[in-house]
Amino acid sequence: MRIALTQLNPTIGALSQNAEKVKKYVKSASKKDAELVVFTELSLSGYPPKDLMLYESFLDRERELIVNEIAPLSGGSGPKILIGAAHRSGSKLYNGALLLEEGRIKSIHLKTLLPNFDVFDEERYFTRCIDRRVEMIGDLPTAITVCEDIWNDHDYFPEPLYDIDPLVSLFGQGARLLLNLSASPYHLGKHKLREDMLPFLAKKYNSAVIYLNQVGGNDDLVFDGSSLVYNQHGELLYRASALEEELFFVDSEDLYKPAVKVVPPDRDDIGTVLQVLRLGLKDYVTKTGFKKVVLGLSGGIDSAVVAALAAEAIGRENVLGVMMPSPYSSAHSVEDAVALADNLGIGHRLISIEKPFQSFIELLNDSKRPVQDLAEENLQARLRSNILMNISNREGYMVLATGNKSELAVGYSTLYGDMSGGLAPIADLPKMMVYDLAWHINEVNRREVIPERTITKPPSAELRPEQKDEDSLPPYHILDPILYHYIEENLSAADITARGYGEETVKKVIRLVDMSEFKRRQAATGLRVTTSSFGIGRRMPIARGFE
């Protein structure tokens, strides 16, 4: 039997538009003689639909589209369709997969394991379904599962999150194919985990495995596709694109044969991060209805990397860089920014903040002269935000914030200043990873896209004379691992110190992180890259005491 797999990039909430996509793919697949067309988790709402799931009218409309628009395509000589969708029963809501056949819903498979950690909130919306049944797909008894359902193997995970494992029941019923409809967002290391765990399941259950994942950016989350097909020996037969919607086909007989050709190993490294950020940036901009972006170019590495990402993601003609020097900007800052803009071929403007800065100094300082305190440092950043937002409001550009994770973590950034923007593309990249990415961008382009001086000069906010980041913060090669232990591993000051960092440094860093929660609460949305990003994935009180 020929199975069509559709790695979909839905827009959240755009039910009709997503349904049109689904119909288009069913028709394409049907033309190529597919007998079954499979879609990802919650295909019509997109994942995660969040509180749209609390609107009855939204759920009504989703079901209406499935019954009236999509199911009919499975009638007559049409293929069967397996589609991720919400399902109501009484007052309960489930996250499920609907098998459409002969023009109607033939069977319903409802998710058992509901992730409710990290960025996930599924217990907020859905009820767990314990009773799972194998479905015959052609002559193959098939375990139809939804995302998290397959991530709880008690032999694979030393500490499984859930007591129950639906695969035990499904394979107990004689399943020979594991079919998983997913919407699994990217973080560094996830590819490796998938490509280790999935073949483990194949071998354990002597079953072929089809893992179909959503692709595309939805707010902070980037779904990286990379759908996978394994034979029953855990041999990788196919890996789909990490970047694009894709329709691919599998013949069920081939699922139990050795691989015809070797699939090259996956490299989940800075190159993947680059792809993921590009996709996330592009989708956030386009799915919010924007076409072009504007950002401040300081001559520093963060804004250079964001500009390069944006130029690749949405086209250099849609990116505008603005140089906004202040009295404390170094000579090289504008030079380096212009060099970058020229290298990228993006538009640029030079708008000095000296005059409005002077105007505020006269308004706010009795002496009518700069006093070079923290308030004036922040003021400069906020004047730049005023300018970028003016361009945004007047000319329809989305502002990109250029902050990295290290500075966001310790609050080395100005609220309503450089933290302003619709999206902060590198907000989840520690500074050392920003360096990696800069070198990598130059490497893959085989030329100096980001000026070398931008990468090699000591980082500085240039908000007062001779300022350097290291005046206020530990060097990034020390700061970043401390932040990793505290934010991604949830270790204590004592535990981190025991790993060889200075006690005072560790305490200072932790205190800075804790004290700047109020800033992060109002930060622009960042694209998730690490295992613990700021935003919905890390929920911390603002008003609090400390131990």
Place this chain on the structure above:
Amino acid sequence: MRIALTQLNPTIGALSQNAEKVKKYVKSASKKDAELVVFTELSLSGYPPKDLMLYESFLDRERELIVNEIAPLSGGSGPKILIGAAHRSGSKLYNGALLLEEGRIKSIHLKTLLPNFDVFDEERYFTRCIDRRVEMIGDLPTAITVCEDIWNDHDYFPEPLYDIDPLVSLFGQGARLLLNLSASPYHLGKHKLREDMLPFLAKKYNSAVIYLNQVGGNDDLVFDGSSLVYNQHGELLYRASALEEELFFVDSEDLYKPAVKVVPPDRDDIGTVLQVLRLGLKDYVTKTGFKKVVLGLSGGIDSAVVAALAAEAIGRENVLGVMMPSPYSSAHSVEDAVALADNLGIGHRLISIEKPFQSFIELLNDSKRPVQDLAEENLQARLRSNILMNISNREGYMVLATGNKSELAVGYSTLYGDMSGGLAPIADLPKMMVYDLAWHINEVNRREVIPERTITKPPSAELRPEQKDEDSLPPYHILDPILYHYIEENLSAADITARGYGEETVKKVIRLVDMSEFKRRQAATGLRVTTSSFGIGRRMPIARGFE
């Protein structure tokens, strides 16, 4: 037996400080011959502790304080102590109540029902405990429960949220006293619900009920105390303060006698809202370590109400109002603001934004003249934010944002402008409720605190000549109910139209709400008052399509 009940106001995360409070109350209660001292849910961490619960070191420290500092007070002739605390068992974490007796943990009662809707995320942290046991408190078999545990009666609620009800088991074991350790945040109508449901349980189970609730503001949530004691006939014996920490006593014999004196009925109305906002504002400011606040005074009703709240909450000497007229400000705006400041006795400053505005016009407009577009409206709001943030950064004031829920809902506000601030005290008050509150403030003060012209003049942002809110929005008496149906009741455009509102108006309002999600994501924290506040209680995608 004499039972001491402690309506605690903990600071989130301040374990040692909260433990000191607990010890102080145990000692006071002991002096007054209490045999049992009861504390609220998660007393040492405060509720909600959020992702602090993911730090092992935090949980270690909490337990250490209980075992080494608090439990010893129950030794010798000391009273028993019942305290809400996290409890680990293997890799699982529970939300529980620990009974301390003879210097050690005598028994552990773990929460069954874990709220995971609205602002609650308990499934993120805790495991449900199904097995519940009655505890003997003196000679009273007692159902010791934690918050949500009692909110699932299948006779009371037409659609109970959970299949299981731990009270069925506990009263099946012969409980005669229901003791509930809560941390239940305020919203309008909650008092009524509590004072209806709790006596229902008393009568149903023929059991006395002691409902002990946390008090105080923690970020967006205000816990309103109002702890309640009922006899087995559902007669109200006592209601604690809605505003303050309180230690009160109950003799267990009195729990089964008629009320000695009548407790006056609770009025959950605009007066309660006033109390709750004052408490929330005070606690947010003090728990973040601030002493004083600054806000822009426009002469309009929103800033007037926030100034009045702040003056009452933290003292007029700690409130600074700043008048920042622009070329489009009316003559009465500064007059009314000054009158307000004088009425309140708060400090005020006049800082015109004309010069920096002109400076930006020259920088950004080719004509060097204002063009009066949306960008310039926003610019004025952002220049005001620059000034307030400068005062904040330089002089240590917290900025209060003055926006109301109606404008936040439809995006009638400027991101990084009037939306700036550490706290937005009235962000969850629809505009019509702001009017109510303004009249109420004048009424309870028996004088014109908020100038009458401020309340009666047509609302205007004054960002262009002759601007009025009603130029852009439906009148608030129409806008507010539409917003209520859409945001609190999750109704569709069709359902709302069917309630008698114009179809075009409804569609426009819904579209405005949906389109301004990106602004709300970066808004200052608001204090929750309604059943559905923006923030963590309403989780919506930003990049999305619409139906």
